[in-house]
Amino acid sequence: MVKLAFSTNAYTRFSLPAAVERIADVGYDGVEILADDPHAFFPEFGHKDRKAVVDHLEETGxxxxxxxxxxxxGYYDDAPPSAFFEPSLCTANEDDRRWRIEYTKDAIDLAKQVGAPAVSVTTGQSLPGNPPEQARDILVDSLHKILDDAEPKGIDIGIEFEPELLVESTGEVLDLIDDIGRDSLGINLDLGHAAVYGESLPETISRTDGYITGIHLEDIVGGRRGKHYHRIPGEGDLDFEAIFDSLEQIGYDGFATLELYTYPGEPTRAAREALDYLNSTR
Structure with a gap:
């Protein structure tokens, strides 16, 4: 049976240990750790920070x-919205790309320390001066360097596709995985992103069988004609009963993580209502 987790990216007004405690109190089986400010932003996230998180994970179970x-x-003093995913794995700036690769390796080390099975990454965007075909070549090179670090540590890398990024659909991410040809590269499947792109979610789940490193859940209003805005399950148009039926059909028994960063002022309410709704539909 699918296990439910909640991402700390909804708790950006709390410390990481406080977020872990609150998510446990709501009743989730797991927690996703945000590898960014204000939680685990490297390299400022040091030994004491890591120990505090490990201790809280042990205490909460x-x-x-x-x-x-x-x-x-956290890379920026004041991050511009247009550079939300920058520095990315496909950026043409060599120094920025090297920084992002090393940053991802730090995330892999944290995954190993806390027993997480995977690290999720996005591809970033093909920005001006970096056409898509060049950006894709850069991305492939970056992923090989990351996988060289992740594989000996037993950590999978899951690409999260998203509309308007370099890799924005199920077909594109499967093509990329096939081109790279390494078993430790998979998909962190955000079903809301697939819905906004206009995909059939049961079909998406079937196509990604065997490649899923983790799942992100949120509700979306309007599908392809709607906006990419993460809502509490039950407040949008997604059919979660069909989603869980499809996951059962492929035998997926990993985590589905609620990603509700759109509720920073009331993350515990969002976490509780999401859990109640999903437990009633699966």
Whole structure:
């Protein structure tokens, strides 16, 4: 049966240990750790910070579903919205790309320390001066360097596709995985992103069978005609009963992580209502 986790990226007004405690109190099986400011932003996230998180995980009994290294807004003093995913794995700036690769390796080390099975990453965008075909070549090279570090440590890397990024659909991420040809590269499957792109979620789940390193859940209003805005399950148009039926059909028994960073002022309410709703539909 699918296990439910909650991402700390909803608790950005709390410390990471406080977020872990609150997520455990709500009743989740697991927690996803945000590898970014204000939680685990490297390299400032030092030995004492890591020990505090490990201690809180042991005290609460929570498993870690994933290390979410999709963003690195802590890189900037004032992160511009247009560079939300920068520095990315496909950036043309060599120094910035090297920084992002090393940052991802730090996330891999944290995953190993806390027993997380995977680290999620995004591809970033093909920004001006970096056409898609060049950006894709850069991305492939970056992923090989990351996988060289992750594989000996037993950590999988899950690409999270998203509309308007370099890799934005199920077909594109499967093509990329096939081109790279390494078993430790998979998909952190955000089903809301697939819905916004216009995909059939049962079909998406079937197509990604065997590649899923983790799942992100949120509700979306309007599908392809809607906006990419994460809502509490039950407040949008996604059919979660069909989602869980599809996951059962492929035998997926890993974590599905609620990603509700859109509720920073009331993360515990969002966490509680999401858990109640999903437990009633699966």
């Amino acid at each position: 929570l498993e870690v579903s994933n290390i979410n290294a999709n963003t690195a807004t």
